[in-house]
Amino acid sequence: xxxxxxxxxxxxxxxxxxxxxxxxxxxxxxxxxxxxxxxxxxxxxxxxxxxxxxxxxxxxxxxxxxxxxxxxxxxxxxxxxxxxxxxxxxxxxxxxxxxxxxxxxxxxxxxxxxxxxxxxxxxxxxxxxxxxxxxxxxxxxxxxxxxxxxxxxxxxxxxxxxxxxxxxxxxxxxxxxxxxxxxxxxxxxxxxxxxxxxxxxxxxxxxxxxxxxxxxxxxxxxxxxxxxxxxxxxxxxxxxxxxxxxxxxxxxxx
Amino acid sequence: xxxxxxxxxxxxxxxxxxxxxxxxxxxxxxxxxxxxxxxxxxxxxxxxxxxxxxxxxxxxxxxxxxxxxxxxxxxxxxxxxxxxxxxxxxxxxxxxxxxxxxxxxxxxxxxxxxxxxxxxxxxxxxxxxxxxxxxxxxxxxxxxxxxxxxxxxxxxxxxxxxxxxxxxxxxxxxxxxxxxxxxxxxxxxxxxxxxxxxxxxxxxxxxxxxxxxxxxxxxxxxxxxxxxxxxxxxxxxxxxxxxxxxxxxxxxxxxxxxxxxxxxxxxxxxxxxxxxxxxxxxxxxxxxxxxxxxxxxxxxxxxxxxxxxxxxxxxxxxxxxxxxxxxxxxxxxxxxxxxxxxxxxxxxxxxxxxxxxxxxxxxxxxxxxxxxxxxxxxxxxxxxxxxxxxxxxxxxxxxxxxxxxxxxxxxxxxxxxxxxxxxxxxxxxxxxxxxxxxxxxxxxxxxxxxxxxxxxxxxxxxxxxxxxxxxxxxxxxxxxxxxxxxxxxxxxxxxxxxxxxxxxxxxxxxxxxxxxxxxxxxxxxxxxxxxxxxxxxxxxxxxxxxxxxxxxxxxxxxxxxxxxxxxxxxxxxxxxxxxxxxxxxxxxxxxxxxxxxxxxxxxxxxxxxxxxxxxxxxxxxxxxxxxxxxxxxxxxxxxxxxxxx
Ligand SMILES: Nc1ncnc2c1ncn2[C@@H]1O[C@H](COP(=O)(O)OP(=O)(O)O)[C@@H](O)[C@H]1O
Ligand SMILES: [Mg+2]
Numbered sequence: 069x070x071x072x073x074x075x076x077x078x079x080x081x082x083x084x085x086x087x088x089x090x091x092x093x094x095x096x097x098x099x100x101x102x103x104x105x106x107x108x109x110x111x112x113x114x115x116x117x118x119x120x121x122x123x124x125x126x127x128x129x130x131x132x133x134x135x136x137x138x139x140x141x142x143x144x145x146x147x148x149x150x151x152x153x154x155x156x157x158x159x160x161x162x163x164x165x166x167x168x169x170x171x172x173x174x175x176x177x178x179x180x181x182x183x184x185x186x187x188x189x190x191x192x193x194x195x196x197x198x199x200x201x202x203x204x205x206x207x208x209x210x211x212x213x214x215x216x217x218x219x220x221x222x223x224x225x226x227x228x229x230x231x232x233x234x235x236x237x238x239x240x241x242x243x244x245x246x247x248x249x250x251x252x253x254x255x256x257x258x259x260x261x262x263x264x265x266x267x268x269x270x271x272x273x274x275x276x277x278x279x280x281x282x283x284x285x286x287x288x289x290x291x292x293x294x295x296x297x298x299x300x301x302x303x304x305x306x307x308x309x310x311x312x313x314x315x316x317x318x319x320x321x322x
Numbered sequence: 323x324x325x326x327x328x329x330x331x332x333x334x335x336x337x338x339x340x341x342x343x344x345x346x347x348x349x350x351x352x353x354x355x356x357x358x359x360x361x362x363x364x365x366x367x368x369x370x371x372x373x374x375x376x377x378x379x380x381x382x383x384x385x386x387x388x389x390x391x392x393x394x395x396x397x398x399x400x401x402x403x404x405x406x407x408x409x410x411x412x413x414x415x416x417x418x419x420x421x422x423x424x425x426x427x428x429x430x431x432x433x434x435x436x437x438x439x440x441x442x443x444x445x446x447x448x449x450x451x452x453x454x455x456x457x458x459x460x461x462x463x464x465x466x467x468x469x470x471x472x473x474x475x476x477x478x479x480x481x482x483x484x485x486x487x488x489x490x491x492x493x494x495x496x497x498x499x500x501x502x503x504x505x506x507x508x509x510x511x512x513x514x515x516x517x518x519x520x521x522x523x524x525x526x527x528x529x530x531x532x533x534x535x536x537x538x539x540x541x542x543x544x545x546x547x548x549x550x551x552x553x554x555x556x557x558x559x560x561x562x563x564x565x566x567x568x569x570x571x572x573x574x575x576x577x578x579x580x581x582x583x584x585x586x587x588x589x590x591x592x593x594x595x596x597x598x599x600x601x602x603x604x605x606x607x608x609x610x611x612x613x614x615x616x617x618x619x620x621x622x623x624x625x626x627x628x629x630x631x632x633x634x635x636x637x638x639x640x641x642x643x644x645x646x647x648x649x650x651x652x653x654x655x656x657x658x659x660x661x662x663x664x665x666x667x668x669x670x671x672x673x674x675x676x677x678x679x680x681x682x683x684x685x686x687x688x689x690x691x692x693x694x695x696x697x698x699x700x701x702x703x704x705x706x707x708x709x710x711x712x713x714x715x716x717x718x719x720x721x722x723x724x725x726x727x728x729x730x731x732x733x734x735x736x737x738x739x740x741x742x743x744x745x746x747x748x749x750x751x752x753x754x755x756x757x758x759x760x761x762x763x764x765x766x767x768x769x770x771x772x773x774x775x776x777x778x779x780x781x782x783x784x785x786x787x788x789x790x791x792x793x794x795x796x797x798x799x800x801x802x803x804x805x806x807x808x809x810x811x812x813x814x815x816x817x818x819x820x821x822x823x824x825x826x827x828x829x830x831x832x833x834x835x836x837x838x839x840x841x842x843x844x845x846x847x848x849x850x851x852x853x854x855x856x857x858x859x860x861x862x863x864x865x866x867x868x869x870x871x872x873x874x875x876x877x878x879x880x881x882x883x884x885x886x887x888x889x890x891x892x893x894x895x896x897x898x899x900x901x902x903x904x905x906x907x908x909x910x911x912x913x914x915x916x917x918x919x920x921x922x923x924x925x926x927x928x929x930x931x932x933x934x935x936x937x938x939x940x941x942x943x944x945x946x947x948x949x950x951x952x953x954x955x956x957x958x959x960x961x962x963x964x965x966x967x
Contacts, residue, residue, distance in 0.1 A: 161427060161429045161430075176418075176422050180419075235426065
């Protein structure tokens with residue numbers, strides 16, 4: 069992997085996202101699982117933070133809570149100055165339309181729609197259908213200008229993920245949430261995706277990314293480590309080898 | 323967003339084929355039934371027909387109107403049912419896509435509008451095809467109704483231009499009614515569902531389901547419990563409704579019931595069987611949705627004939643018990659000589675069956691003045707015309723009710739329940755006025771067949787009695803020579819003993835019932851086939867990925883195929899079993915009601931039909947499962963697994 073060097077974050081000053089004492093418990097009573105235990109985290113604007121940890125440590129839960137897809141049982145979540153801890157379903161929907169974007173491991177494109185239709189969808193849902201040029205431009209930015217009319221099943225995994233990134237970028241979200249965005253890709257395709265994400269932070273967007281891949285984490289500005297729902301460690305600017313060895317220690321201490 | 327709905331349509335056309343066919347068929351059937359109904363209602367006998375023919379015309383018209391109305395209601399109900407289950411299914415299958423739309427910013431009302439838009443498109447397309455289908459069905463229905471004698475051979479239903487927009491609106495209304503529930507379910511989808519790869523474990527029974535299922539169970543129990551107190555006619559209706567209600571209850575509770583039935587399958591060492599059973603019990607909603615149409619079909623097709631046949635038998639048995647006769651003489655019109663004059667005859671009660679029309683007098687709503695409430699509707703029914711004294715001897719149970727009948731009197735018959743005859747009215751036969759009658763005490767069941775009214779012979783002109791079928795119940799003197807009397811009476815018509823007469827009359831009655839049933843059941847069966855095939859096609863075609871996983875885990879194509887077919891067969895078998903359970907409530911109501919009303923529990927099960935429904939149902943599910951699974955496994959598993967989108 070190449071992108072191991074630490075790149076200083078651009079001069080973003082404000083806080084894009086903050087979690088304070090976030091706790092999430094699935095189920096209740098004896099059988100309840102504490103997926104997230106008193107996690108506090110602050111993301112500066114234009115920063116890129118990776119979340120790592122053993123399977124079941126609460127990474128996905130952290131992402132979902134931060135994005136307002138799930139609610140915390142206690143604690144506070146503030147996104148771009150708005151407290152979303154108790155936001156209604158409609159308010160969360162507005163948030164997803166206007167201010168946040170998602171990228172997932174398994175791409176999650178709509179199979180019935182072409183690449184450009186998939187990319188245009190968020191703006192259409194928000195009642196601001198984009199012009200054809202805007203969509204083509206977004207696809208061109210991820211290197212898929214030629215594939216606009218293809219359906220997801222006619223694209224490779226890496227290409228599908230780039231369509232998903234174009235879809236997430238078209239609303240110019242403040243924060244991009246990515247859950248294992250490179251998990252299903254080979255290393256070459258993963259590198260392209262990571263480079264695109266770096267581009268996004270350069271234009272002021274903030275990224276919270278869950279990953280298993282030390283190389284992907286090394287592409288971020290900072291990596292935080294979770295275990296049993298708790299934030300136990302963080303490193304900034306480490307390379308893949310350092311991150312990998314931290315992870316090994318973490319998993320060994322289970 | 324609506325483009326999304328349209329693209330979704332094109333992409334998932336297999337899901338909608340069944341619903342489309344249903345809409346087309348439903349609109350066609352409702353349209354043709356409506357046009358038939360209008361033509362039948364306005365039907366006039368040819369000029370020059372006399373009173374008896376006119377009266378007979380009226381009574382067949384009534385049967386035709388009933389059959390066509392039932393077809394219409396049935397058609398609309400089943401169409402909505404199948405469309406609703408299709409959309410419910412399509413929402414389940416698209417859970418991930420719908421959740422994904424929520425994640426990228428769709429709000430609840432947008433999802434709902436998308437489904438409604440799909441319904442409108444489907445409804446309009448279905449109706450566009452349904453209108454010509456309706457014109458064709460009109461021919462089929464007309465020929466069926468004339469062939470079975472419900473309509474005169476000369477009958478043709480008129481085409482009305484306004485039916486085109488009406489049918490279009492009907493198609494859209496049917497689909498909108500069908501989609502309403504699915505739209506509500508889609509609104510409750512959690513955006514997080516898009517992130518869970520295998521879908522969160524579905525709660526088999528949410529509160530709404532449990533509540534409505536429980537309410538339906540209670541309703542079915544209430545019907546069974548109250549049926550014995552409704553008289554034979556009321557009990558029959560309640561027994562039929564009990565089966566349908568129980569079937570709907572089972573359909574609602576199917577997510578727990580189907581897996582419960584499947585768990586009766588003994589543990590198998592074959593991986594194919596184990597996979598099929600595990601799949602079934604895991605995907606409870608899918609199994610339930612697949613089973614639903616078959617459960618309703620089985621209950622519908624079995625409970626209606628069982629109730630009809632059993633109550634027919636019970637009524638006939640009751641008549642035999644309520645009738646004292648050594649011999650029965652059947653003739654057309656009054657016997658040529660008076661049977662009472664034959665040597666050795668102690669009593670002879672001749673009874674004529676005449677179609678009549680009764681215009682009840684007084685107000686349509688009891689206790690309200692006639693000016694306000696209007697006049698009650700005229701009643702078309704069969705009248706039994708009798709000699710009161712002899713009738714009372716032949717039917718001791720009715721003696722009290724008929725003994726005093728004079729020319730201004732009549733008695734409500736055993737079939738009067740629900741006709742709304744009131745306390746009196748004017749009687750006419752084919753437009754010939756017989757004057758006003760007071761209605762007194764009711765003739766008990768078992769004494770007058772199913773006649774709506776019993777009239778004294780003095781009231782009816784002899785020329786009419788000369789033209790209608792007559793039955794004479796004869797009792798002999800203690801010392802009479804039965805054979806000699808029979809020979810003597812044989813000159814006047816056909817002579818048999820009471821049992822033979824009852825068997826013949828019963829068979830004739832059941833024949834009429836059977837013809838009504840054939841027409842209505844044909845409609846039900848057509849729908850059910852569409853519903854069953856549709857459910858299986860949707861369920862199986864949505865599982866490409868799952869099949870690919872099974873094959874990637876080492877199963878051969880034929881093993882996966884066998885597992886899939888076995889699974890549909892198990893669902894089909896459970897559905898037939900559960901349909902039989904629903905039918906059992908009808909059976910229970912039949913047994914308790916016939917025992918209560920006639921003193922003897924009577925049950926008549928058409929076993930041939932049961933076997934045909936069970937065998938046909940299994941064959942149908944197996945075939946549909948095999949065809950769709952073959953289709954779903956056509957692509958190589960590797961391709962399917964990689965292209966998961
Ligand atoms: N919907 C849920 N219901 C119950 N428990 C859950 C649910 N989602 C996650 N969990 C549990 O919460 C813990 C954290 O899960 P998750 O955040 O998915 O971990 P990770 O993404 O790090 O693998 C795990 O123990 C998991 O079993
Ligand atoms: Mg995870």
